[in-house]
């Protein structure tokens with residue numbers, strides 16, 4: 001049914017080339033393909049998406065003169081899913097035109113990394129308290145009010161974190177701003193508390209981390225740890241988080257999350273060896289077991305390295321980038337494109353429409369076309385737009401998305417906003 005829907009549109013569209021064919025096995029909700037070049041990019045992102053549980057499809061473009069094919073379907077319904085891959089999930093908190101935050105989880109199978117990007121007013125009310133209490137790190141782009149107004153809710157549920165510190169990251173003024181946020185309360189009755197907060201400020205070439213203790217009412221900075229900043233913010237069992245310094249009139253950080261590569265046993269290769277599955281497979285996947293180790297499998301001796309070469313398959317982890325409140329030009333733009341190149345998902349601000357370019361330049365933001373061109377140049381899989389401005393009406397938000405899709409078709413508002421954009 002979906003297939004015929006799309007073909008019907010192709011033949012009805014004056015812009016569609018009759019020689020362009022779409023071969024579709026199963027199609028996601030809505031997709032626009034604007035040029036042959038975009039079509040091939042779209043196929044690339046389809047390849048990315050071919051994981052268990054995702055749609056499989058194929059596009060074939062037989063005529064290079066094809067100009068525009070747009071799949072039908074509700075334009076403003078999100079084409080994807082909050083669950084970006086089997087292991088990476090994104091949730092946009094807050095409403096369109098209001099403060100936002102982005103909650104990201106990376107599930108390694110053994111453990112879950114929980115990250116919060118920025119923390120606008122009221123955003124954490126959308127998360128269960130148990131999730132807020134398990135946030136591993138809050139990463140701030142910058143400290144304009146709309147990005148930190150919800151900080152008190154984060155602190156309220158985490159001011160006495162004992163198992164591991166509450167980790168906070170931000171640009172070079174992070175120490176100063178967050179010290180004020182932490183100390184802006186009366187903290188008696190905390191003498192017996194053993195919680196702590198770690199604050200890391202990140203500059204272009206250097207970073208600095210300090211620890212503040214609950215029992216001291218966060219008044220003193222301990223263990224000052226200055227370091228050369230090489231781009232890596234945080235490395236955990238699940239993923240690596242990196243940052244890039246952007247220009248928003250003030251320093252602002254863009255972030256990239258890269259899940260560790262996954263090592264799996266290839267079931268077909270295992271079948272060919274006729275070896276029985278068992279705990280020995282876990283030894284193959286365990287990086288701490290040296291290649292030259294010998295193990296017993298089905299009453300025979302095998303060298304781990306040889307079995308690894310025969311049986312293990314490595315797949316790259318998913319990647320996500322988070323960018324908001326910045327303008328980039330010249331060398332800085334090239335550096336940024338490299339930073340987000342090929343990520344599966346780019347979550348990016350959509351603060352200004354093309355008509356308000358002057359205003360955007362003055363407040364160091366991007367306009368719609370610039371966001372779209374960034375996604376296109378970097379060849380990202382999917383673009384999720386957030387951080388909309390309340391200076392615009394619903395209709396204007398619709399046209400902003402339309403403008404972005406003209407350049408980068410696989411662009412969406414967050415799934416969480418579907419109900420608000422219903423009927424669009």
Ligand SMILES: [Zn+2]
Nearest residue numbers: 142144248325
């Ligand atoms: Zn800002």
